Amino acid sequence: AQSVSQHNHHVILSEAASLELGCNYSYGGTVNLFWYVQYPGQHLQLLLKYFSGDPLVKGIKGFEAEFIKSKFSFNLRKPSVQWSDTAEYFCAVNALLNTGFQKLVFGTGTRLLVSP
Amino acid sequence: DAGITQSPRYKITETGRQVTLMCHQTWSHSYMFWYRQDLGHGLRLIYYSAAADITDKGEVPDGYVVSRSKTENFPLTLESATRSQTSVYFCASSEMGGIHNQPQHFGDGTRLSIL
Numbered sequence: 001a002q003s004v005s006q007h008n009h010h011v012i013l014s015e016a017a018s019l020e021l022g023c024n025y026s027y028g029g030t031v032n033l034f035w036y037v038q039y040p041g042q043h044l045q046l047l048l049k050y051f052s053g054d055p056l057v058k059g060i061k062g063f064e065a066e067f068i069k070s071k072f073s074f075n076l077r078k079p080s081v082q083w084s085d086t087a088e089y090f091c092a093v094n095a096l097l098n099t100g101f102q103k104l105v106f107g108t109g110t111r112l113l114v115s116p
Numbered sequence: 117d118a119g120i121t122q123s124p125r126y127k128i129t130e131t132g133r134q135v136t137l138m139c140h141q142t143w144s145h146s147y148m149f150w151y152r153q154d155l156g157h158g159l160r161l162i163y164y165s166a167a168a169d170i171t172d173k174g175e176v177p178d179g180y181v182v183s184r185s186k187t188e189n190f191p192l193t194l195e196s197a198t199r200s201q202t203s204v205y206f207c208a209s210s211e212m213g214g215i216h217n218q219p220q221h222f223g224d225g226t227r228l229s230i231l
Contacts, residue, residue, distance in 0.1 A: 104159075108158040
């Protein structure tokens with residue numbers, strides 16, 4: 001079955017530190033990959049997505065992610081985090097249901113706390 | 117305002133009771149979804165709908181019922197609530213499904229506690 005692994009459940013950083021959150025997926029077909037962010041008390045918002053083309057994807061708020069097919073990875077990075085980046089981050093991959101519908105499979109999330 | 121509105125935001129009920137969570141979107145998106153969010157599991161798909169009167173099961177549909185008589189509404193009903201259904205529920209919508217699954221837009225969630 002398709003799955004997404006986020007190995008870092010909690011990350012604590014100081015402001016200006018660099019961030020890298022790991023995401024590994026298992027899916028044999030063509031993949032579409034996503035990173036969502038959930039700020040405290042808010043709904044999920046799309047940070048960035050990869051469908052095809054350049055494996056280095058740039059998203060909003062200075063985030064980027066690199067799709068490495070050989071490693072089944074789609075890690076999220078930011079060179080210098082801010083206190084406002086404190087949130088929970090979810091990686092997701094498309095997966096095919098037996099109805100033919102493509103659904104999203106989410107990882108368990110990584111809680112990032114940035115201290116000022 | 118445009119977007120996805122979920123109601124109620126918070127709900128406490130007892131086991132065995134029926135409870136309905138409402139979801140309304142103003143974009144006229146074809147696809148709508150219900151997820152539950154639990155610690156250690158991330159988000160899991162309960163049901164989805166490709167259009168009015170078309171619904172189908174996701175990963176964890178047991179104990180839930182959905183309907184979609186109108187494009188903009190997608191209520192989720194727990195017919196006889198159990199403690200294991202205590203969770204945060206998110207409604208989402210997207211313009212397209214299929215292999216070009218567009219990013220989904222999420223509501224603010226409903227925090228449901230079953231005592």
